[in-house]
Amino acid sequence: MAPVLDPLFDDLKIEDLRQRPGSKWRVDPDVLPAWVADMDYPVAPVIADAIEHTVRRGDLGYPRWEDGHPLRHAFADRMRERYSWPVDVADVREHTDVVQAVQVLLHLGTSAGDAVAVHTPTYPPFHHTVGAMGRKRVDVPFLRTSESWAANITGLADAVATHDCRALLLVNPHNPTGRVLTRDELGEIAAIARRHDLLVISDEIHAELTFAPHEHVPFASIDADTAARTVTLTSASKAFNLAGLRCSVAHFGPRRLLAVRDAEPTELYGAVSTLAVEAAVAAWRHGGDWQQRLLHVLDRNRRLVAEAVASWAADPEPMPEATYLYWFAADALGLGDDPVAEVLARARVLLSGGPIFGEDGRRYLRLNYATSAAVLQAVLNRLRALTAP
Incomplete structure (x- = not known):
């Protein structure tokens, strides 16, 4: 047909x-x-219109976002409306893309030689990043079952304990298998993170491309302990095809890590552009x-x-x-x-x-x-x- x-x-x-x-x-x-x-x-069209409007009104000078970054508010509203997850805009920061954010978090939240658990198969830039930053990558293979791919909870628990992992790089929905982890699976992973005091870097960039009846659950929404150890990364780039504009957000649950990040020089990790922010906000609010x-x-x-x-x-x-x-x-x-x-x-x-x-x-x-x-x-x-x- x-x-x-x-x-x-x-x-x-x-x-x-x-x-x-x-x-x-x-x-x-x-x-x-x-x-x-x-x-x-x-x-x-709503994104193209937002970009064109910004250009035509000549609004390409230095942005003034001190009174409340529009991207942070748009992200917080999106999480509340889509997933009933309350987000404080004070805990949100911007990065040019998710890969950069992962590298910043590994740099600030772990030390050279620390073990980082990663589900495999893995998005190649993440696979490369962990080793390139001098961390020990601990691969935890997804398991092929008769019907789907399983997150290998037992294998993750064993790997974290055996290698004394300090962080988990979680990708959900998973790239490349396309698995959407259930609330129960995420709860089991959260228990492992709590037991071993893991920093969890949760890449959720594909969340809005989830097919019914599957539902995306933000990892940080599982419970208070999980929220306090998780940095959630996302962007409008995958669901709206905006990768070239290079704009992502990070929600910091760990307050100490956020303080470390904010103590860095303000431009050390670059900044998102006016057009990128206009596009992302238009996507999330009107797309x-x-x-x-x-x-x-x-x-x-x-x-x-x-x-x-x-x-x-x-x-x-x-x-x-x-x-x-x-x-x-x-x-x-x-x-x-x-x-x-x-x-x-x-x-x-x-x-x-x-x-x-x-x-x-x-x-x-x-x-x-x-x-x-x-x-x-x-x-x-x-x-x-x-x-x-």
Whole structure:
């Protein structure tokens, strides 16, 4: 059955996409890219209008946010409205992106040689960051079950105790598997954090891309102890495709860590721009209708990918419960030890995957399905052709 099309998201022409200056489409002209986590869709009109209005009124001088940063208030309102999580704006700070925030937090909240627990497969910049900062990365593999991916609570508890971990880098919803951890699972992780006095850095950037009936639960909302040890990171960048504007927020539960952060020189970690803030605030305050249409299209697309994967795999991977990224085993496509390079060479499709996600990602691929139905079908057709006799 042909997919139901939405003109807002499906009227994309490959020749136009190839003219974009960003990294995703800067590939050879016969290659279809479905790798880096950028959506192909146009900017939401409310965001484009907010940026244009700011430029046209000449408001690009030094911003004055001392009386209350608009991004902090927009974030606090968003958390209350979406998740019934009360956030004090006094505990919110800005960073250029989530990766920078993770690096700042590891720098200020841990010491060289400290062990940091990380679920694998892992978003590659996080996988690299922990080791590059002189911390000991302790990998805790997600477990593939008959129906989904499990957070391996027992493995996490054992790893934290064995390696005397000082921090946990939690990614929920999880990139790349797309798992949305349940309140019960988060409660078990919170108990481990409490037992071992862990700093928890919770990356929740994909939260607003959660598909029903799954529900995102902010980790810091579990209980008072969890809140007091958790720094929550998020951004409008994934749900509204604004990564290039480089704007994220961090909510500090640990007051001592916030004080350490605020004692640093004011410009040491850079600052977010006026346009970035205008875009994020417009997204969170006025982008609801656009986002609902987006989620319908992404839900359709993940099902198209699921059908394709089921056509070539006897034991297909579960559909992601959030994100626009599909994680699946490469073996059923008849690929060797470097599946990303082989798919590129044989199918002329660029995906992510492999050992940059951790050792247990070596024989997996990650497909970004945030594109039009036509482009996605072309990608899937090329992948399916790899299985042809």
